[in-house]
Amino acid sequence: MTPDELNEIAETERESQERFTHRVNVCVAAGCVSCQSHAVKDALDKDISRRGWGDHCQARGVGCMGLCSEGPLVSTGVRTANDRLYKRVAAADAAEILDSLEGALVSRLHCPTDVPFFQRQKKIVLENSGVIDPERIEDYISAEGYQALIRALTEMTPREVVEQVMASGLRGRGGAGYPTGLKWSTVAKSFGVQKFVICNADEGDPGAFMDRSVLESDPHRVLEGMLIAAYAVGSSDGYIYVRAEYPLAIKRLRNAIRQAERAGLLGANICGTRFSFKIDLRLGAGAFVCGEETALIASVEGKRGTPRARPPYPAMEGLLGQPTLINNVETFANIPPIVRKGGDWYAQIGTEKSKGTKVFALAGRVQNTGLVEVPMGITLREMVFDIGGGIPDGRKFKAVQTGGPSGGCLPAEVLDQPVDYESLARLGSIMGSGGMIVIDESSCMVDVAKYFMDFCMTESCGKCTPCRVGTYQMHRILSSITNMTATPQDLAMLEDFCDLLKHTSLCGLGQSAPNPVVSTLKSFAAEYKAHIEDHTCPAGVCGKQAGGGARE
Amino acid sequence: MTPATSVKTFKIDGRDFSASADQTILDVARENKIFIPRMCELDGLSPVGACRLCLVEVKGSNKLLPSCVTHVEEGMEVTTTSERLNHYRKMIVELLFSERNHVCSVCVSNGHCELQNMAQKLGITHVRFPYRNPKVEVDASHDRFVIDHNRCILCTRCVRVCDEIEGAHTWDIMGRGVESKMVTDLNQPWGSSETCTGCGKCVHVCPTGALFEKGRSVAEMEKRRSFLPYLTLMREEHE
Numbered sequence: 001m002t003p004d005e006l007n008e009i010a011e012t013e014r015e016s017q018e019r020f021t022h023r024v025n026v027c028v029a030a031g032c033v034s035c036q037s038h039a040v041k042d043a044l045d046k047d048i049s050r051r052g053w054g055d056h057c058q059a060r061g062v063g064c065m066g067l068c069s070e071g072p073l074v075s076t077g078v079r080t081a082n083d084r085l086y087k088r089v090a091a092a093d094a095a096e097i098l099d100s101l102e103g104a105l106v107s108r109l110h111c112p113t114d115v116p117f118f119q120r121q122k123k124i125v126l127e128n129s130g131v132i133d134p135e136r137i138e139d140y141i142s143a144e145g146y147q148a149l150i151r152a153l154t155e156m157t158p159r160e161v162v163e164q165v166m167a168s169g170l171r172g173r174g175g176a177g178y179p180t181g182l183k184w185s186t187v188a189k190s191f192g193v194q195k196f197v198i199c200n201a202d203e204g205d206p207g208a209f210m211d212r213s214v215l216e217s218d219p220h221r222v223l224e225g226m227l228i229a230a231y232a233v234g235s236s237d238g239y240i241y242v243r244a245e246y247p248l249a250i251k252r253l254r255n256a257i258r259q260a261e262r263a264g265l266l267g268a269n270i271c272g273t274r275f276s277f278k279i280d281l282r283l284g285a286g287a288f289v290c291g292e293e294t295a296l297i298a299s300v301e302g303k304r305g306t307p308r309a310r311p312p313y314p315a316m317e318g319l320l321g322q323p324t325l326i327n328n329v330e331t332f333a334n335i336p337p338i339v340r341k342g343g344d345w346y347a348q349i350g351t352e353k354s355k356g357t358k359v360f361a362l363a364g365r366v367q368n369t370g371l372v373e374v375p376m377g378i379t380l381r382e383m384v385f386d387i388g389g390g391i392p393d394g395r396k397f398k399a400v401q402t403g404g405p406s407g408g409c410l411p412a413e414v415l416d417q418p419v420d421y422e423s424l425a426r427l428g429s430i431m432g433s434g435g436m437i438v439i440d441e442s443s444c445m446v447d448v449a450k451y452f453m454d455f456c457m458t459e460s461c462g463k464c465t466p467c468r469v470g471t472y473q474m475h476r477i478l479s480s481i482t483n484m485t486a487t488p489q490d491l492a493m494l495e496d497f498c499d500l501l502k503h504t505s506l507c508g509l510g511q512s513a514p515n516p517v518v519s520t521l522k523s524f525a526a527e528y529k530a531h532i533e534d535h536t537c538p539a540g541v542c543g544k545q546a547g548g549g550a551r552e
Numbered sequence: 553m554t555p556a557t558s559v560k561t562f563k564i565d566g567r568d569f570s571a572s573a574d575q576t577i578l579d580v581a582r583e584n585k586i587f588i589p590r591m592c593e594l595d596g597l598s599p600v601g602a603c604r605l606c607l608v609e610v611k612g613s614n615k616l617l618p619s620c621v622t623h624v625e626e627g628m629e630v631t632t633t634s635e636r637l638n639h640y641r642k643m644i645v646e647l648l649f650s651e652r653n654h655v656c657s658v659c660v661s662n663g664h665c666e667l668q669n670m671a672q673k674l675g676i677t678h679v680r681f682p683y684r685n686p687k688v689e690v691d692a693s694h695d696r697f698v699i700d701h702n703r704c705i706l707c708t709r710c711v712r713v714c715d716e717i718e719g720a721h722t723w724d725i726m727g728r729g730v731e732s733k734m735v736t737d738l739n740q741p742w743g744s745s746e747t748c749t750g751c752g753k754c755v756h757v758c759p760t761g762a763l764f765e766k767g768r769s770v771a772e773m774e775k776r777r778s779f780l781p782y783l784t785l786m787r788e789e790h791e
Contacts, residue, residue: 287728304725309601309621462706462725462732463602469647472730473681493680500643503616504604 001264001271003150006141009263013142020058022101025082026089027073027130028061029216030209030248031370036091037072043094057101063217065130066118068370070111075130076101082131087111116386117368122349124357125333126373129217134252137259140220146265148339152228153271156339161232162188165335167343169355174200174291174328175403175432176508177354177421183325186315187233190323195235197226197277198319198326200296201242201249204288205404206455207363208435211329213371214359215242215249218333219256223266223279225332228339230277233325238277241296243284253281288405288459292507293318293326295461306461307507328433330359350376354420354431364401364437367392374419381415384438396441399523403432405452405459406512408519409445428519430512444541445524446531449516450478456513467510470501474517481528482542484535491532495521562628569624577619577630578606588632589641589670591648592707593620594757594777596784597716603648603707605641605670608632616640642674650681651730652688653702654760660700660773661761667705684730691736693743696766697755699734704762706732710754717783722748734762753779 017023026032026041044059065073070087074097077083086097086109093109100106113119123129132139140146152161166181187195199222203211215222226238242250257279260266268276282300289295290305297319299305318324334356338346350356354376360383363369367389374383380400384390391397399409402419408429410417417423421431439448457471477494480486498514498521505511521528530538537543561570564577564586571580581588582595591603599620607616611629619632631637648654648667656662688701708725711734715721722745726735736742755763756775764773 289728309618458729460729462727462729463600464604465602465644465647465705466604468706468730468732469651469684472684473647473650476682496643500640504607504640504644506601506604506618 001146001150003147003154003271006146006150009138010142010144013138017142020056021078022053022057023077023082024057024059024097024101025062025075025130026059027063027065027071028134029064029129029213030246031064031068031213032071032073033248035071037089039091040072040074040089040094043091044098047094047098051098053098057098060133061135062131063129063134064126064213064371066121066126066370066372067111067368069368070370073111073130074109085111085113115389116382117370117372117389120378120382120387121373122357122375123373124337124346124349125214125221125330125359126217126371127337128221129213129371132218134217134219135255137220137256137263140218144340145220145336146224148336149224149227149231149265150271152231152339153273153275158188158232158234161228161339164339164343165232168334168338168346169343169350169353170331170334170338170346171354171421172328173330173334173358173433175406175430177431180327180331183315183327184229184232186313187235187323187325190316192322194237194320194322195233196319196322196324197230197233197235197238198296198300198324199226199238199240199329199332200291200293200326201240201246201329202284202291202296203246203329203433204243204291204459205406205433205435206452207361207437208404208433209361210359210371210434212246212249213361214329214333215246216252219249219252220260221333221336222253222329223256223260225327225335226279227266227270227277228335229325229327229332231275233323235325236276236278238279239282239300239319240279241282241284241290241300244286245284250281250283257281287461288455289461289507289509292509295507296326297324306463307509309506330434351418351420353422358419358431358434360434360436362388362436362438365391365395365440365442366438376420377418379416379418380410383419383436384415388438391438391440397438398441398443399439399445399448399520401429401437401439401448401516402435403430403515404435405455406430406508406515407432407435408515409439409448409523410519411523413523428522429515442539442541444482444537444539445520445527446478446481446537447539447541449520450475450482452516453478453513456509460509460513464504464506464510466501467505467507467513470497470505470510471513473497474501474514478517481531482537484531484537484543486532488532491528560624560626560628562624562626562630564630565632571624573623573625575624577608577617577622577624577628580624581619581632586632588619589674590620591666591670591705591759592709594709594713594780596780597709597712597757600708600712603644603705605644607637607640609634609637638674642676645671645674645676646679646681648705649679650683652684652686652704658770659703659761660764660768660770661703661775662771664771664774665761666759688733691742692766693741694745694748694750694766695743696750697742697752697763698766699736699742699763700761701733702762703760704734705760706734707759708734709757709759710734710763713753713757713780717780717787718749718751718753720747720749720751723754756780
């Protein structure tokens with residue numbers, strides 16, 4: 001594959017797409033598929049061929065359009081434009097949508113896109129999501145796909161690529177926010193007989209689905225990011241560790257790898273250079289802890305997925321003892337535009353220390369749930385009330401939980417704080433991988449903390465004592481609080497455990513397991529007090545039903 | 553030791569030491585009779601850093617570091633005992649007691665138990681957390697040995713000695729979190745294990761009464777470790 005050949009594919013694809021005066025895009029990512037978007041697409045296909053419109057009208061499957069709560073989503077437009085969005089489309093609506101292509105829109109299904117949910121977003125990682133067909137490499141190539149790879153291979157030295165990533169200020173999107181450029185440079189400078197690049201797609205936070213959406217909507221972007229990383233650090237073998245619970249993402253990744261191999265973009269001597277790279281998939285077996293990098297490496301090696309002490313860090317001694325670069329799906333997805341447009345362009349977006357955009361999975365008690373990409377530094381209030389559209393049913397906002405089981409619950413008082421790595425950490429939460437769960441007044445914060453502790457307890461690998469037994473003891477105390485049987489001594493013990501786990505656990509899971517408890521104790525101490533001293537649950541959740549509301 | 557190994561000088565508890573760069577803080581402490589509590593570590597087996605009792609403070613680091621897997625560094629200032637460390641160590645040992653059914657008065661290892669000794673050394677008089685009291689079984693299917701999961705603290709010494717010294721890898725761990733459990737082969741009864749050589753090393757490295765010889769009654773099981781340094785030496789020479 002040469003630059004000319006790539007341009008030719010892009011040109012041919014664009015020409016063939018422009019043959020169609022009308023296009024109907026149907027979301028075929030997991031959210032919409034689960035509400036029968038395949039049936040909608042089949043109905044559209046059938047109706048188009050029945051009408052004999054096959055030469056000028058096309059129904060295509062595309063990736064996630066973001067507003068998952070209103071699925072199945074369908075967009076239509078003249079030529080390559082997508083100016084009309086329809087929500088909650090059923091197969092029976094196919095004829096009506098096709099009828100409307102030339103005329104007025106179907107107001108019954110219309111979903112306005114001039115609202116903050118769409119207008120406040122800035123799409124870099126998701127630029128192709130909902131626009132291209134994730135199952136066709138030609139479509140990705142026509143959207144400037146693989147141009148960054150060819151540019152890196154033919155015009156840049158590996159060192160220059162690392163410099164661009166450094167200049168971009170990109171930080172790891174898996175949660176900890178380690179500078180990506182620094183990690184790349186460490187691996188590039190490490191010495192080993194072989195080096196590995198691993199993509200961490202073991203997304204497991206409750207309510208988070210950013211990585212799944214990217215893999216389902218634009219898998220080639222992740223492959224391109226990994227290829228550029230491999231070139232930059234001098235690796236020839238890559239793995240994508242994806243959880244087996246994401247069958248559609250796995251299917252699309254397998255398909256994308258096959259297509260890229262056929263096109264000569266993966267394999268030996270890519271673009272006629274000396275650079276060779278292959279990618280294999282490794283499927284996770286359902287352990288949350290395997291998202292931790294050393295546990296992930298053990299799992300890829302075929303061992304029990306438990307973390308080990310660092311140092312040595314994977315950048316020095318990772319897979320099979322060799323230097324290994326591990327980045328998250330979203331981190332890799334940011335790479336092609338950075339190489340295409342330059343690190344300085346990326347560094348203009350976001351805040352001083354947190355550059356670029358971040359994809360969030362907005363979930364919980366909020367009007368618009370779905371996938372959004374926003375520039376760093378946006379305030380929590382804008383996230384919840386503008387983009388999220390506020391709390392449904394006229395209820396009151398109580399907290400927003402970021403960072404999954406490792407994160408914290410942030411109260412209304414801090415809603416005007418910006419969303420970036422430092423600010424969230426200062427407030428006692430973390431950026432995490434991008435889960436954002438909105439909690440309203442109908443939830444009990446002790447119950448929420450108990451839910452996350454239950455998650456950490458069942459997901460602890462059992463290797464180190466504080467995490468294995470400590471999460472059990474903390475969960476026991478939280479249960480006794482929600483059962484109204486706890487004493488003030490129990491509360492003191494709970495705080496003691498928070499301190500113990502944070503400072504003595506082996507890996508990030510145990511170290512951050514107390515965060516939901518610490519943050520709720522800080523901002524919602526009155527609720528704990530009410531349970532213990534007055535034996536009442538202010539939200540009316542505890543005591544009513546066993547199990548609690550957060551699990552619903 | 554490879555010729556490239558360099559020598560580091562550093563402080564432990566205010567005293568000056570020197571050691572080669574491939575030694576851990578615990579190695580140096582042991583050589584110099586400085587006591588650092590530990591349950592999973594055993595000289596001769598690879599360290600795993602799992603029990604978290606050997607955490608020490610290092611000046612300039614905001615994290616506590618496990619001394620069994622942390623290599624010495626030039627100018628390092630290590631503190632092995634402090635009020636804070638003792639507080640954490642006590643809690644961790646209490647957590648181990650609360651996890652399963654540790655009742656010393658009826659245990660074969662009473663008086664010879666590392667967990668019991670550790671508790672006494674750390675000044676633990678009682679366990680402040682309620683016992684979990686799980687229902688776990690005893691596997692007495694082996695001709696000569698018994699595993700009593702009630703006393704197991706999941707230190708994985710048996711796994712490592714079986715794999716690294718005996719080379720059989722009969723033992724491993726199944727399940728996760730607080731439900732983890734030691735298993736022989738693929739969770740078969742020990743007596744029917746096809747890989748177990750019956751060497752008994754696992755029994756003698758076990759810190760508690762979880763693994764013991766058949767026929768021993770309360771307080772009668774004393775573990776013999778004398779074979780371990782010898783075997784380690786043989787292995788190192790072989791390598």
